Amino acid sequence: MLAWIRFLVGFFFTASGFLKLIRPYEEFLFVVQSYAVLPDFGEALVARVLPWFEFFLGVFLLLGFWFRTALWALWALVSVFMGVVGLALYRKLEIEDCGCLGGFSLPLHQTLLLDVVLWFLLGAMVVFWRRRS
Secondary structure, eight states: OHHHHHHHHHHHHHHHHHHHHTSOHHHHHHHHHHTOOSOHHHHHHHHHHHHHHHHHHHHHHHHTTTHHHHHHHHHHHHHHHHHHHHHHHHTTOOOSOOSSBTTBOOOHHHHHHHHHHHHHHHHHHHHHHHHHO
16 A cells, blocks of 8 residues: 555656656746745745755655655655745735646645645655554
8 A cells, every 4th residue: 555655646746747858847847936925036946946856855755765755755745835835825826826736737725625635645655654664
C-alpha cells in the first residue's frame, strides 16, 4: 500500500512540476502574484524555483533517491501550500488558477482539500516508512 501511495504522490509532484516547466514562466509568475503573500523578488524566485523543486522531489520520491529528504521536503512544501491557500480563502481572493498543475486548475476550496489529502498521505509515509526501516 505504501508503495502505491509513494508512486501516486511522486507522480503527482513530477507531473505538477513538469507541467509548470513546459509553460511560459510568466504564467506561473502571475499565479504566484495572485496569492499576494510575497514581495516582488520573492514572487519571481518562487515562480522560477518551485516547479523545479516539485519536479525533482517527485522524481526522487518515485526512484527512492534521498527518499526521506524528499518526503520531508514535500511534506513541508504541502504545509506551506495549505497555509497560502487557506489564507487566500480567508481573504476571499478571487483566484481562478490555483497553480497546482500548470494549465489545469481547481477552485481554491478543492485545492485546499487536495493539499490536505497530500499532507496526510505524505505524513503517513513519514510515520510508517520510518517504522519499517
